[in-house]
Amino acid sequence: MLAQTPFHVNWLVERLHREVVTDSVMTHARGRLLDVGCGSRPFLQLLADHSTRAFGVEIDRQRYGRVRAESGERLVAETESNEDVPQPDAWADGLRLPFDDGIFETVVSFQVLEHVPKPSVLMAEMCRVLTPGGTLVLTAPHIWGIHEEPHDYFRFTPFGLRHLAESAGLTVEQVTPLAGYWVTHAARFCQYLRQFEKIGLHPLTRPLMAISQLTCMLLDRVHPVYSDAWNHLLIARRTVANV
Template identity: 50%
Template sequence: MGPFAANWLVERINRDYVQQAAVRYARGRVLDAGCGRRPYAGYFTCYVGLEFDRARYADCPADVWGSGMDLPFGDRSFETVFSSQVLEHVPEPWRMVEDMARVLKPGGHLILTAPHIWGLHEVPHDYFRFTSYGLQHLARRAGLEPVEVRAMAGYWVTAGTRFCYYLRRFARGPLKPLVSLFFAPIQLMAWGLDRIHRVESDAWNFLLVARRA
């Protein structure tokens, strides 16, 4: 994926933040809850990918199939639990956070990313958006202690990316190459403006790291 894709910038930011968190906090056996096509498997040494959606990801089988609200593992099975851009698709996200906490070993970390300002996607299974305070509340409710919460960029990246997604509606037929030319300068400008004036309250996404005592 290059800068002429509408979501290039946010995908790059998400990968960078996840990789940094993995280096700092991931240890031992890692569960990826909602692994999809396993884009983050290379960031972890002992990786187990769990997926819920057999129909969508049949071409890229997970290690385990099951529900995020009822993980098919015993208590204290993993040193690290990771989940990226999944929680908004879970009808009862507090149950998923509680079950991820259940399978964590004492001293282990949950690494979680979730959207704050983002358009509808994967409808009709798109239920929630999360503030940094909401994510911390869910962690504490599950018996975890937040140790780090990071906004993934600020207003300009959010606005620039949403504008690219809007433009993508016109990227059809003979207009597709022309519309795609706008994606790179818009996203690069948004990234630059965000470095000058970063408004984290308008972040498109948050990363939470929480620890089980």
């Protein structure tokens, strides 16, 4: 498949993200697990293998504006069955998760925080549903183009992620960049090239994408500049004092 080769526009960043998510889940996941913003649940098997039960909740963006305008209360809706795409176990509006306090040993959220109008509220909610000693594993972008318009609101420095987590009552164990400047440069360059595929220049853009991503992957290993990381990983824990 093209997506699994350097000829794909996001091959490098998706590969790095998948490696970091896999390692983090294998290291930190345990017990009942909640995937916040699970989407089509691409990590379902990984999460299920490292938890006693993996739940997924997705943001219902089509109803978000109505729910927020009416009361700001949570939204829970039944999911429609689809044999081809794994479905969420519940839906939420991004302001409140439809679960009781302190029932998950692990909460994960991958590339979701930037799509929530009030990230501090969602961070507090993820803390609320964690058990004492439970762990949050989260990734969020620092340098990335606008996507999933118009639901794209924020980017996060490592200091911003730490502030959000600590303000929610979590103890931060680590905030780690996912590679450095060169990977970010390759990702942005490949996104730039993508526009030319609309006029049929695939034979030109695909080789350039492959050369750029392979070269920058090597350069990033030699001399990474982490202040320009495209993404960060946050590991945080709810302590007994948070209860």
